[in-house]
Amino acid sequence: MLIVEAATVDLTKKGGRGFLVSGGLIITAAHCIECKTDGSMAQSESAMQVIRTKDGTNIQVTTLAVDLVSDWAVLGGLDASSFEQDYEIFYNFCEATTPVPVCLDAQPWNSEFSLRIWTHNKGWIEGKGQFNDPTQKYMVVVAVSPIDSGTSGSAIVNPDGKLIGVVSNSFDEPDQDGWSGSSPYVAKALPVWILDTIRCAETIQNRKVIRSPSTRAKNRAGLRRKPQK
Numbered sequence: 001m002l003i004v005e006a007a008t009v010d011l012t013k014k015g016g017r018g019f020l021v022s023g024g025l026i027i028t029a030a031h032c033i034e035c036k037t038d039g040s041m042a043q044s045e046s047a048m049q050v051i052r053t054k055d056g057t058n059i060q061v062t063t064l065a066v067d068l069v070s071d072w073a074v075l076g077g078l079d080a081s082s083f084e085q086d087y088e089i090f091y092n093f094c095e096a097t098t099p100v101p102v103c104l105d106a107q108p109w110n111s112e113f114s115l116r117i118w119t120h121n122k123g124w125i126e127g128k129g130q131f132n133d134p135t136q137k138y139m140v141v142v143a144v145s146p147i148d149s150g151t152s153g154s155a156i157v158n159p160d161g162k163l164i165g166v167v168s169n170s171f172d173e174p175d176q177d178g179w180s181g182s183s184p185y186v187a188k189a190l191p192v193w194i195l196d197t198i199r200c201a202e203t204i205q206n207r208k209v210i211r212s213p214s215t216r217a218k219n220r221a222g223l224r225r226k227p228q229k
Contacts, residue, residue: 004118004155007100009051012058016153017120018051018075021163022099022201024090025194026051026075027186028153029168030066033073049075053093060086065194070137070184071168074194100155102198103162104187106136114159117143117167120150127178129156129165136188139165142178146170156183 007020016032033049047063060083066073077094080087107113109131117125127143141156147170156165163186170181187195 001116001118001124001157001161003098003161004100004157006054007097008118008154009053009059011153012050012052015150017151017167018153019155019163020094020097020099021102021198023194023197024076024094024201025064025197026061027155027163027166027190028073028075029166030068030071030073031168032153033063033066033075035063035066035068035073037068048078051075053097057089057093059090059093061090065191067184067189070189072166072184072186072189074190099201100157101162101202102186103158103160103164104195104199106187107131107164107185109134109136115141115156115164116159117141117147117151117156118154119147120154121148127156129183131185136185138182138189139185141165141170141181141183143170143181144178146179147181 004019009018009026011018011028011032013034014032016029018026018028021027049061049063051059051061053059060078061075062078064074064076077090078086112128112130115127115129117127119125125143125145127141129139129141132140147167151167154167155163156167158164165183165185168181168183170179
């Protein structure tokens with residue numbers, strides 16, 4: 001579980017958290033980011049967010065995809081050609097941080113499964129999950145103690161430490177089973193191209209598949225270099 005703790009970042013503009021997964025991606029809840037619905041987020045500057053790493057470094061990133069209904073968002077590095085410094089800082093963070101492994105498998109319908117929630121103030125909270133939607137895009141989460149405001153966007157993992165969900169919402173008062181809420185189920189809620197990115201990156205030594213501008217420049221220089229006679 002130490003992997004999740006080290007890979008967790010704070011969202012500085014609206015609060016909440018996110019976490020690094022393979023492919024150089026940050027997953028969080030949609031309500032934790034600044035989001036516009038007028039089409040302006042297609043422009044890079046309108047899609048920018050700021051994350052803060054565990055060591056206090058602020059990094060500008062961009063919004064790659066967001067779903068306001070399922071309440072998830074995926075962030076990534078800025079374009080290297082226009083924001084080389086920001087790209088390099090994010091690249092170095094990804095290189096130095098082990099990403100949270102992701103469960104990409106579906107759960108049996110109507111089955112109850114154990115899970116753990118990484119909170120911003122209480123450490124790990126135990127809970128149970130179950131689907132009430134046949135598409136499995138959402139899961140009902142019942143925790144043994146309250147999930148306080150500020151934990152939104154945090155990782156929900158299975159007993160193997162693999163990501164299955166993102167903290168979205170919960171009720172203030174418990175029911176007979178505990179504190180209930182809902183969460184997007186990552187393996188079904190995220191689009192195929194994002195899941196494929198994660199799957200491919202995990203296959204390649206569980207690391208992100210991006211290279212820094214300086215590395216690419218060196219490689220290009222190497223291709224141009226003539227062999228010595």
